[in-house]
Every structure is written in C-alpha cells, then in structure tokens.
Amino acid sequence: MTDFTTNKTTGGRLDRRTFLRGTAASALGLAAMPALMPGAAHAAFDGTLKMLAWDFQPNTIASLVDGWSGDGNPQVDVAIIPNVGYSPALQTRLRGGDEIDLYYNFAYNTQKFIDEGWAMTLNDMPGVDEMIDDMFESSRPTHVNAAGNVISVPYFSAVHTLHANERFLSEAGIDKMPSTLAEIYDASVALRDAGIVEAPYVAYWIKEFCEEYLHVYLLNEGIEAFDAEGNPVFADDPRTVGVFEWWQKMYREGLAPQSVLTDDPGKLSNEMAQGNAALFVLHHYFLSSIRALEGPESANVVLAPLGGDNHTFQMGEVLQLGNTGDEERRLAAWELAKFYGWKDAEGNFTVFEKWADAAGLAAPYAGFFTDEAVIAAFPDYYDLGQLSDIFETGSKVVPARTLPWYPDFQARVGDIVHALLLDQATPQETVDALAKAARDAADGGPKL
Amino acid sequence: MMATLRKFLPRHAGGRRRRPLQTVVIYLCVLVFAVWILLPVWYLVVSSLITPQQLGSRSFSFLPSGMTLANFRSVLTGDTGGAGIGSTDIGSRLLPAIGQSFLVSSILVVLNLVIAGAAAYALSRYPFAGSRKFELAVIATRVVPAIAIIGPFFVAFRVIGALNTPWALVISYNVFTLPLAIMILKNYFDQLPREIEEAAKIDGAGRIQTFTIIILPIAKPGLVAAGVLIFLEAWSEFFYALVLTNQLTVPPLLAGFQSVQQFNWNALAAATVISMIPPVLLVMIFQRNVVGSLTAGVGK
Numbered sequence: 201m202t203d204f205t206t207n208k209t210t211g212g213r214l215d216r217r218t219f220l221r222g223t224a225a226s227a228l229g230l231a232a233m234p235a236l237m238p239g240a241a242h243a244a245f246d247g248t249l250k251m252l253a254w255d256f257q258p259n260t261i262a263s264l265v266d267g268w269s270g271d272g273n274p275q276v277d278v279a280i281i282p283n284v285g286y287s288p289a290l291q292t293r294l295r296g297g298d299e300i301d302l303y304y305n306f307a308y309n310t311q312k313f314i315d316e317g318w319a320m321t322l323n324d325m326p327g328v329d330e331m332i333d334d335m336f337e338s339s340r341p342t343h344v345n346a347a348g349n350v351i352s353v354p355y356f357s358a359v360h361t362l363h364a365n366e367r368f369l370s371e372a373g374i375d376k377m378p379s380t381l382a383e384i385y386d387a388s389v390a391l392r393d394a395g396i397v398e399a400p401y402v403a404y405w406i407k408e409f410c411e412e413y414l415h416v417y418l419l420n421e422g423i424e425a426f427d428a429e430g431n432p433v434f435a436d437d438p439r440t441v442g443v444f445e446w447w448q449k450m451y452r453e454g455l456a457p458q459s460v461l462t463d464d465p466g467k468l469s470n471e472m473a474q475g476n477a478a479l480f481v482l483h484h485y486f487l488s489s490i491r492a493l494e495g496p497e498s499a500n501v502v503l504a505p506l507g508g509d510n511h512t513f514q515m516g517e518v519l520q521l522g523n524t525g526d527e528e529r530r531l532a533a534w535e536l537a538k539f540y541g542w543k544d545a546e547g548n549f550t551v552f553e554k555w556a557d558a559a560g561l562a563a564p565y566a567g568f569f570t571d572e573a574v575i576a577a578f579p580d581y582y583d584l585g586q587l588s589d590i591f592e593t594g595s596k597v598v599p600a601r602t603l604p605w606y607p608d609f610q611a612r613v614g615d616i617v618h619a620l621l622l623d624q625a626t627p628q629e630t631v632d633a634l635a636k637a638a639r640d641a642a643d644g645g646p647k648l
Numbered sequence: 649m650m651a652t653l654r655k656f657l658p659r660h661a662g663g664r665r666r667r668p669l670q671t672v673v674i675y676l677c678v679l680v681f682a683v684w685i686l687l688p689v690w691y692l693v694v695s696s697l698i699t700p701q702q703l704g705s706r707s708f709s710f711l712p713s714g715m716t717l718a719n720f721r722s723v724l725t726g727d728t729g730g731a732g733i734g735s736t737d738i739g740s741r742l743l744p745a746i747g748q749s750f751l752v753s754s755i756l757v758v759l760n761l762v763i764a765g766a767a768a769y770a771l772s773r774y775p776f777a778g779s780r781k782f783e784l785a786v787i788a789t790r791v792v793p794a795i796a797i798i799g800p801f802f803v804a805f806r807v808i809g810a811l812n813t814p815w816a817l818v819i820s821y822n823v824f825t826l827p828l829a830i831m832i833l834k835n836y837f838d839q840l841p842r843e844i845e846e847a848a849k850i851d852g853a854g855r856i857q858t859f860t861i862i863i864l865p866i867a868k869p870g871l872v873a874a875g876v877l878i879f880l881e882a883w884s885e886f887f888y889a890l891v892l893t894n895q896l897t898v899p900p901l902l903a904g905f906q907s908v909q910q911f912n913w914n915a916l917a918a919a920t921v922i923s924m925i926p927p928v929l930l931v932m933i934f935q936r937n938v939v940g941s942l943t944a945g946v947g948k
Contacts, residue, residue, distance in 0.1 A: 293891065
C-alpha cells in the first residue's frame, strides 16, 4: 500500500504529479485488497450457484449459505444427500452433466476428480496463496498436491486421538497416559486384570475404516506408509510387522471386544460413556459424543496428549470447485468456497465456528484455535492448546491419500486387516498383502 | 389322551394326520424363524422407546423397565438435543418424505398394475413365438445393478428437468417393479380357469371386454398382491432416490442420520418406526390377498 506519510507529503511539497501517482497506486492497492481478503469480494455473477453437501446438520448449512447470500452475494441452491452413498451419487451426477459449483468431497477423491475434469485446480484464484499460508504446514498436502496445485479447500479437519477414561486408568494404577502401542497394550491388560473393564480398548475397526487406522497405528510408531511418489514404503520398514502384531494381539486377546469389527461409533461412544470401555481411538470430536451422552463415565473421559515424538493421523474432508460455467460464476463459487472453507469477509471463522459448536469439528488453521469466538464455541472439556499442538506438530496427513488410485487401495484394506484380526493371516502376510494391494491399485488393478 | 390330541392336530395336504413330534418340530422351526425375523424389528421398536443410556447398557433389555416417547418427540419436532449431532432438523423433513414416498409408491402401483396386468395377461393367454424368451428377458432385467443403468436415467431426467421430482422415481422404478409385477400376475393368470373366458367369448365378448369384465374381477387378489409388493419395493428403494433426488423419499433421508460417523440410534429408530407405519398398515390390510396370491397354484 502506498504510504501517504512519506517525506514528500509531510514536507508540504506535494505536487500534482506525486498526488496523482499516489492516488492511482492507492486505488490499485485498494482494488486488489478485496481479492486477497477471504470472502471479501462480492461476486459479479448474478445467477444462482449450486452446492452439494452431505447430510450433516442441513439446517446449519442452509443458514450459513443464506447468510453469505444475504451479504450481497449470489443465491445458492443447496442440495443435501446422505453421507452414505455420497461418493457414487456425486460421481454419477457429475458424469451425468450436473453443474455443481461447490461440493463436499472425501479427501481421497480429490485428485481423481481433478483428473476426471469434475473439479478445478484453484491456483489462480484470488487469495488462494493466503489461505494456504494460513494453514498448518502439516495440513497442506491434503489440499496441495505434489505438483503444487491447490486441489481443494478444507471442509473440516480432525486428528485421531486417544480418548481415555482418567478415573479407570488411575484405578488401575496407571500414572502416565499411554501413548505408544506397547503402552496402550499394557494399559489395556492392566485395566482388564484389575477387573475394571473386560475389553478396555475400542476403535472403529469396520472394514471401511481400517485404512484410517492403518495410518494411525503406523504414524504412532513413527512409520510413514507411503513416500512422496506413493510407493508403499511401510513394507520395507522392519517396525511395520510389529504394528500388525500389536493389532492382531489386541483383538485375539480380547482387549478389544469381539463385536468391534462391526460396531458403529455411536455404540463405541456409548461404551465409553457407560464405562464399558476405557480407551477409544477415533477423531477428536468424538469426545463431544461421549460427553453429550451423559453416561456415568462421560465426565471422566479426556483426550490424551501425544507422548514424545509420536504422531497421529490427521484427516479431514474437503470442498472442491466444480468445472462449471464462465469465469464470473467460478469466481463467485470460489468466494463461497473461501467463506465456507476459510474465513468470512470480516476475517472470522464463521463456518468453522458453527461446526465447532455443533460437534467439535476443527479447521486446519492455526488462527482457528486462538480465535475468541471459536474458543467460546468449543465446549470447555477440549484443551484447544493441546489440540492445536497436535495439528501443528503432532499429526500428519498422508499425501498419497489424494492420489487417483488411492480409493482402489482403500477399498482393499478392510478385507486384508480383518483377515489379520480373524487369524486368517499372519502380520507378515498382512504387510505383504497391503503392499501388493497398493502397488496393484497404482498400476491400475490387481494382476492375475 | 393322545387320541384326543390327535383330533386337533393339523393334517398333511393329503389328509393324513401328522405325528405329534413332527408337529412340535414344525412349530418350533416356525417359532425360531419368526423370532429370527421379528427380533430385529423388536430391537428397533425398543430402541425407539428408550434413552441412549439404556441403549448403551451392556445387558440390553428387550423388555425395558422405563420407556420414553422423547425420541419420537425429538424426531417430530426436530429437537434431537446434544445427542443428535447429525440431522437435527429431521422432523421437518420426515413427514414430507413419507408423503413423497407414499405418492411415488401409489402412482407406481397404479401404473404397474395397468401395464403389467395387460402384459401378463397377454403372455398368459396369447403366447407368441419367443414369448418364453421374452419372459426370461423381463426377469433378467431385475438382476441388472442399479449403478450400471442409473447414469442414462440421470442424463435423461436432467435434460427434461425431472430431477428431484417424484416423476424421476416413478419412471425409473419401473425398471425393477414392472418385471416383478409381470412375473406375479403372469403366474396368477396362468392359474385362472380358461373356461370362463371361453364362455364369455361364446357369449360374444371381445378380448378387451373379457379382460375387463371377466378376468379383472376374479384376478383382484393377484392384483392386490402385486400392488402391495410393488408398493413395498418402491417404498424401500434407496439408490435411485439417492442419485436422482435430494432426499425426497424416506430411505435416503433415514440414511442421512449417519453423518460424519456420528449418529443417534434412538432418533434413527424412532424415525424408522414412524416411516414403517404406512407399509405395515398396507400389508396388514391386504395380507390375506398377498399370501393367497403368492401361493396360488401350490399343491395343484
């Protein structure tokens, strides 16, 4: 910005030429500002934008979007469909020519959607660099691919965290919150042997979710599953077999209940709330579910801090911009994306604040955790400093998850891991099978 | 004593009385089967009448001591509280969705009975060269997975502007309801005596007259059975409704309870129980026709 308090002006020798130059530069600067500010530019597009979201508090979605439109932005036609079946429905709609300007998407679909031409890269969009700069470095690979293209905007983020019943741990004589897999095993044995909980450890180990736990447990032991090119380097790490040995042991020895392969998170949250389980690993926001259930043990459940150099898995779902319409329409959709996935025109995390209040969902921005409105929105049982630290330095996303072949690999993980848990495969065989599944997926399908 | 008991025991189709042990085994099997079928429904009903705390209790009680209508109230008013992290405004959407499901299913029943009735009667009474193959082809269409053919439907409805309308579902559901109706009605028409039609023909009735005046009245039980089954198929369909509409009908709306892995089972159970009322009532009203028609010809 031009500084009007330079010597030229203060000296009282402001000639006409200098004044005009200064004015022109200021005007240019002011003109550029709205484009850089989140959601500050009112879109020139005067039609109706189309947005597709999955069914998570549709009334909140509608009110947020209506609020955005009410600020002089275009109207938005929001369509809601269930989270179950969302991906095939979205792909069928896009393949069928539906022009959706902005849509929720699963992070693992993002690069595929770019490659298919259903979503656009955001590199040249005004303010995109500022948005990425605002983001935790650990979160960026979800939204910026290896080639440096910005492929999505955050919808929400979460970190896998150990939810632990402090009272039970204390009763079992465990002073230090378990953090490594070995410590979790030992704590589970101690809790069971002390007669406090029969099957202390629960997790959402259904087939569709085993892939997230693969990363949770590998990262927990300092193992990266894939390298930058998407090669399954976990198979070459000697520590990997130990992770699967642990996983198998937890189930085989009954430290996790037999039903855990099909239990849903609602039930698992309830198990924690009722005191039927003491340790629960899943997205941090399940603490809200456990507390909201108001069971006899709900108030004793806390998020465990990460120990030492451990990492956990950071996940999040995204928004993508459809490849629709002309430049004006795209810019309008981008303004909506910035509002919905970053900040509003005043620089507030309006949308994320709502999600934090509704369910404890987080945003991958450092400023989010220090924003006063956000802090007020989070229930006080969340330690936001701890959560922010986990986002910043204690968690990693898996960049390979956005590669176009990744959904094929993901679809195989559940079968392979369940075979391990059901004693139909050894840990070494599981490692080999997962590595093969990843290579097959990357090569375009299994080889006969 | 045994002789007295035997008098009350059911007979085989052939008229011979069953042995008591055989009867006990049969009834036991029926009981086990009934429990197998009804237990999940009972679990659902109980879940809708208890609190999340009771639902989470390890020793789940199939006869809970305390019951509450709070789940129904919360579903109908939209106030699912803190435990309802997902769809909080389900109440405002559930009843309209039930209405839309009823509309789609009812239109489909009428449409299918007219088209399938005529087709089934023609196949039964006027077989043509290749009619058997045609029947097999009709049946084969039912095994085509929805995801394989929904793309063209989507494009067509987008072009004519029918997306997210009941008509998109009415038209697309024919893919699986029409073959079902044709199969049921063809089987039913095959069982009807041809002599009545021949008598009508002798009396000067044409084909259409014979069909409308003679056949339709006596085929009423078969038509009712086919209608009920079409209604149930349409009522419970998920995938077409998911892709072609925005939660217009009940199944995708109920699926919306599972959002970001968080859902309230009690509220889902209550919403499901509410949405089950119309089809259950329908089946209860017409159950005699449904059973009678589906077993038509058995034992002949």
